[in-house]
Structures are given as C-alpha cells and as structure tokens.
Amino acid sequence: xxxxxxxxxxxxxxxxxxxxxxxxxxxxxxxxxxxxxxxxxxxxxxxxxxxxxxxxxxxxxxxxxxxxxxxxxxxxxxxxxxxxxxxxxxxxxxxxxxxxxxxxxxxxxxxxxxxxxxxxxxxxxxxxxxxxxxxxxxxxxxxxxxxxxxxxxxxxxxxxxxxxxxxxxxxxxxxxxxxxxxxxxxxxxxxxxxxxxxxxxxxxxxxxxxxxxxxxxxxxxxxxxxxxxxxxxxxxxxxxxxxxxxxxxxxxxxxxxxxxxxxxxxxxxxxxxxxxxxxxxxxxxxxxxxxxxxxxxxxxxxxxxxxxxxxxxxxxxxxxxxxxxxxxxxxxxxxxxxxxxxxxxxxxxxxxxxxxxxxxxxxxxxxxxxxxxxxxxxxxxxxxxxxxxxxxxxxxxxxxxxxxxxxxxxxxxxxxxxxxxxxxxxxxxxxxxxxxxxxxxxxxxxxxxxxxxxxxxxxxxxxxxxxxxxxxxxxxxxxxxxxxxxxxxxxxxxxxxxxxxxxxxxxxxxxxxxxxxxxxxxxxxxxx
Numbered sequence: 001x002x003x004x005x006x007x008x009x010x011x012x013x014x015x016x017x018x019x020x021x022x023x024x025x026x027x028x029x030x031x032x033x034x035x036x037x038x039x040x041x042x043x044x045x046x047x048x049x050x051x052x053x054x055x056x057x058x059x060x061x062x063x064x065x066x067x068x069x070x071x072x073x074x075x076x077x078x079x080x081x082x083x084x085x086x087x088x089x090x091x092x093x094x095x096x097x098x099x100x101x102x103x104x105x106x107x108x109x110x111x112x113x114x115x116x117x118x119x120x121x122x123x124x125x126x127x128x129x130x131x132x133x134x135x136x137x138x139x140x141x142x143x144x145x146x147x148x149x150x151x152x153x154x155x156x157x158x159x160x161x162x163x164x165x166x167x168x169x170x171x172x173x174x175x176x177x178x179x180x181x182x183x184x185x186x187x188x189x190x191x192x193x194x195x196x197x198x199x200x201x202x203x204x205x206x207x208x209x210x211x212x213x214x215x216x217x218x219x220x221x222x223x224x225x226x227x228x229x230x231x232x233x234x235x236x237x238x239x240x241x242x243x244x245x246x247x248x249x250x251x252x253x254x255x256x257x258x259x260x261x262x263x264x265x266x267x268x269x270x271x272x273x274x275x276x277x278x279x280x281x282x283x284x285x286x287x288x289x290x291x292x293x294x295x296x297x298x299x300x301x302x303x304x305x306x307x308x309x310x311x312x313x314x315x316x317x318x319x320x321x322x323x324x325x326x327x328x329x330x331x332x333x334x335x336x337x338x339x340x341x342x343x344x345x346x347x348x349x350x351x352x353x354x355x356x357x358x359x360x361x362x363x364x365x366x367x368x369x370x371x372x373x374x375x376x377x378x379x380x381x382x383x384x385x386x387x388x389x390x391x392x393x394x395x396x397x398x399x400x401x402x403x404x405x406x407x408x409x410x411x412x413x414x415x416x417x418x419x420x421x422x423x424x425x426x427x428x429x430x431x432x433x434x435x436x437x438x439x440x441x442x443x444x445x446x447x448x449x450x451x452x453x454x455x456x457x458x459x460x461x462x463x464x465x466x467x468x469x470x471x472x473x474x475x476x477x478x479x480x481x482x483x484x485x486x487x488x489x490x491x492x493x494x495x496x497x498x499x500x501x502x503x504x505x506x507x508x509x510x511x512x513x514x515x516x517x518x519x520x521x522x523x524x525x526x527x528x
Contacts, residue, residue: 005103005107009091009094009106009107009110010091012090012110012111012114013087013090013091013094013110013114015114016086016087016090016114016115016120017083017087019114019115019120020083020086020120020123020124021076021083023120023121023123023382024075024076024079024080024082024083024123024124025075025076025387026382026386027075027124027382027385027386027387028075028385028386028387028389028390028391028416028420029075029126029390029416029419029420030125030385030416030486030487031412031413031415031416031485031486031487032125032127033079033125033126033127034415034416034418034419034420035055035412035415036055036061036062036065036126036127037065037069037073037078037126037419037424038415038418038419038427039051039052039054039055039062039065040052040061040062040063040064040065040066040069041065041069041424041425041426042066042426043426045063045066048062048063048066049062053217053218053221056170056222057128057168057169057170058128058166058167058168058169058170058214058218059167060128060131060164060167060168061081061127061128061131061168064081064131065078065081065126068080068081069424073424075387078126079124079125079126081131082122082123082124082125082126082127082130082131083123083124085123085130085131085133085134086119086120086122086123086124086130086133086134087123088134089119089123089130089133089134089137090110090113090114091110092134092137092138092141093106093109093110093113093137093336093339093340094106094107094109094110096137096140096141096144097109097110097340097343097344099141099144099145099148100144100299100303100306100340101299101303101340101343101344101347102299102347104347104350104354104357105340105343105344105346105347106343107354107357107358108342108343108346108347108357108358108361109339109340109343111358111361111362111365112268112339112342112343112361112364112365113336113339115365115369116267116268116269116365116368117269117368117369117372118266118267118268118269118335119335121382122329122332127329128168128169129169129329129332131164131165131168131169132165132168132169132171132172132333133165133332133333133336135161135162135164135165135168135172136161136162136165136172136175136176136333136336137336138158138161139158139159139161139162139165139176139179140158140179142154142155142157142158142161143155143158143179143183143200146158146192146196146200147183147186147187147190147192147196150192150193150196151196152196152199155196155199155200155203156199156203158200158203159199159200159202159203159204159206159207162176162203162207163206163207163210166207166210166211166214167210169333170214170219171323171330171331171332171333172333173211174310174313174314174317174323174333175310175333176207177309177313178306178309178310178312178313178337179306179309180204181305181309181313182302182305182306182309183200185302185305186302187200189300189302240324240328240330243259243324243325243326243327243328243330244318244321244323244324244325245318245319245321245325246321247321252319255318255325256315256318256325258326259318259325259326259327260278260311261275261278262325262326262327262328263325263326263327263331263334263335263338264277264278264281264338265327266326266327266328266329266331266332266335267332267334267335267338267339268364268368269368269372270367270368270371270372272367273364273367273368276364277342277364280341280342280345280346281307281338281341281342281345283345283349284307284341284342284345284346284348285304285307285308285341287345287348287349288301288303288304288307288344288348289301289304299344303344306340307337307340307341307344310333310334310337311334311337314331314334343361346360346361381511383510384510384511384512385510385512386510389509389510389513390416390420390509390513392509393420393509393513393515394420394421396507396509396515397421397445397483397515398443401445401481402479403444403445404446404479405445405446405478405479405480405481406446406448406478406479406480406481407445407446407447407448407481407483408447408448408457408462408480408481408482408483409447409448409449409450409457409482409483409484409485410449410450410454410455410456410457410484410486410488411449411450411451411452411454412456412485412486412487412488413456413457413483413484413485413486414438414440414447414449416485416486416513417447417483417485418440418442421442421443421445421447422440422442422443423442423443425442427440427442428440429449435451436451436452437449437450437451438451456484456486456487456488456491457482457484457488457491458491459491459494459495459497459498462482462495462518463495463498463501466480466501466518466519477520478520479517479520480517480518481515481516481517481518482515482516482517482518483513483514483515484513484514484515485512485513485514486512487512488512489511489512489514491514492504492506492508492514492516493506495516500519501518501519503519504516504517504518505517
C-alpha cells in the first residue's frame, strides 16, 4: 500500500465517483436544487446574476449552471458539476491530510469522505457545497505545498482557489480565517522566503477586499429582499432560526455543546458513530498538543490549531448571531476538519499498523451505511427521493388533473413543479396584488403559490381557505388540487381530521410528495 499509495487512492476515488454518479441519476431534485436551477434558467447572464441576489449564497454556482444547462437539463447532467467536484474533493482531502498529518491519516480521511453517506449525498445534489469544499481544501493543500517548497506559484494558486471558494459559499470566509491563523503559526515556525510571505499577505488582502465586495453588494441587502428579514440582524429569525443562537432563548454553552455534536453527527451520518467521532477528535488534538506518545511520528503541534481554529471561529460567529451552528449543511466545511481530526486520532492510536487503522475506519463507515440516521432537513432519505416518484407524480397530474383546475402549492414545492411540470422551461410569475400570491401557467395548468415567507402549507391554513375563513379565497365552484412537496410531509393525513375533509383521497409519491383534491365548495354554501 505504501509503495502504490496514490494508485490505490485513485481507484478508491473512482469508486466514489461511481457511487455519486448513481445517486445523482437515481433521485429527483429536492426543492432547493430546483430553486437554484430556476435562478440560473434565465434569458441572459445579467438576469441570472440578478436572480442570484435573492438567495443567501454567492453567485458562482448560478453562473456555472447558466452555461452548463445548454448541455442538457436532465437530473444527471445538471448535477454533474457537483458530482465531479465532490469526487475531486476526495482526492484533494487525501493529498492534504497526507501532507499535514501523515500518509496514514490521508488514507483514513479518503475512506471517510469517499464512502460516508452524507458526503455521497452532498455530491449528488445541485448545491454550492461541493464546489466550495473543492476550492477551499485545494487552497489549504496548495498552501502546505507552497510553504514546504517555498513556491510563489503555489501560493498564488492557493489564493485563487480561496477566492473561488468564497464565490461559492459564504462559509468559505470562516474557512479562510481559520486556515489563515494556522498559516501564520506555520510561517513563524518554518520561516519561508520573504517573497512567499509577501505573496500570502497580498492574497489575504485581496480576499478581504472580495469579502467586503460581497458584503456591500449582496449580504447587507438580503434583509430587504426577504419579507420579515429586515433589518439585517433579524435575518437569523427568518433563515434557519433553530440553528442560530438567540441570547434570550438559548444558553450559549449548551447551544455550542449540542451544535458540536450535531456537526459530527451530520459529517458521519449516524448518531452513535458521530458521538464516538467527537471523542476521537478530542483525543487526537490532545495527543498532537502533548506530543505523546513520543515514540511515534506525530504531526507538528501547529496542526492542532488547524483542527481547533475553525470551531473556535464559528463559536465566535455563533455568539454574535452571525452564523448558524449544528447539524446543517451550512456548517459542512467544519465536517472536513472533523474528519481530519478523527483520521489523525485513529492514525496515532493505531501506531504503525495501517491495516488496523483502515479496518477501524471501514468499520465506522459500514455502521453509518447500514444504520444511518439521515432524514428530514439533513437529507431526504434515498427511498423517498427516487426519481420514479417524481415521474409518477407528473404523470398523475397529466392524467388526472383537468386543464382549468387550480393547483395550489407553497413556495418550496412550486420550484419542483416549475422544474418538472414545466419541462425545465423558464417560468414567468404573475403577482396577485395585494394578497401576495403568485401564479404561473405551463402545459395548460394553472398553479397558484402562497406568498413568499409563508412557509410550507399547513392543515389549518388549507382548511381555512377551503371554508372561506381566510382573507384569500378560491373562486366559487373551482376545482382545487393541493400539491405538497419540499421538506414537508403528512399534510393530507392531518387534513383528514378536519370537519368535512375526512374523505380526502391522498396520493403519495414517496414520503415527501403528495397530491389530493379538495371537496368542491360552491358560492353561498361553504363547508363547515
């Protein structure tokens, strides 16, 4: 293995590519993926950029999709950039950890990030995270090589990769700060050429300038884009409220404790293994700091800062209410450092026995694959996101819903309908003032959408509109079909307990997509 390490690693990465490719073609778009495609599916690049300013991420993915969609609009083709990036992340993590923590740790990190369920699922989604991880980890890897070889070219490459990461996802700002602290300590210890240090400093200044540009052109204006998120400091209550720290509601230490375990649970995809991973991470940091056991080859003590700085900086951001923390995709960059720490710990504790360390890592992966607990907002379970479910749902709409009937849905589900029902064609929304509702038509169907900020449909809100008790009412005599997808589930079953709605015929397509028709209500005779 030592003699042919890179060759074997390449084979492992190829296996990871096959797994990611299979999942990408086997599942339908969740609502976030469909949303991102709708932003890129514009008539001009300028329009795509303006659309990208309505989401809480930088525009790089939207730009990539704007051009990539001309190659095809199938699930697999649109997800290929993420699949490729997610596969390359495996290789770069292997190279990076091998340089910082040793070849054995690099092997363990490769096993984890290639085969753990969350990393496969992330790589098969049309999202920003794999692009950000690829560029961020490449930046860290090139930084190591630049300092080891006194290379200005590699230092420039590190800076460019960091900028691309920052253009992919705003968590790269925290990644950059953490790796910057580590780089300072490393340069103090190793004393590279002044030209290399000057190049690094120039790269950091440019990075701060890029961050400032994003703040003034995008971040500072997000509060005005989304109702309920103005002023900007209210944004945490509108977006991922459960994962932001609220001083009046949460206890800080308890919040950080829960969030830290949540990050490891998210990174490994299984609760018990995630808890074990936290203990291994702590053990690895302690062993590196103490330099024990002295008889074994250990990473330099500065490596402990590489593991601790990202979490410490995120804690500071959490305390200030500036960033979420816990079991959420927005903290996936911390998952890389979590895997790095666990890999280093297993490498140290196993001594010189590579086979023992690899067996332990594979055992953890097998448990996570067999008994993974990912569900809900972590990831949609694979069984409920199979492509066949969406194909059957669209066929049901074509066969059973008459043109002229009203399809009523929420904002999240509307993105899936725009993507699949409208056959990936650009959609023009019509705004119904002053109610805030929106409508669009495609394939002869009329779709009505709840106002932005209303969230998923609830049984109470649907029942109130059906009875005519809400400010907004459907036209008398209209045939109304409810379509519920997104991240919600169980709407139809809950409505069956409402007076007059016990006979609903709910058609489910997996656990996260359902269609049913409301009983018809005529003018002057509301159902009670």
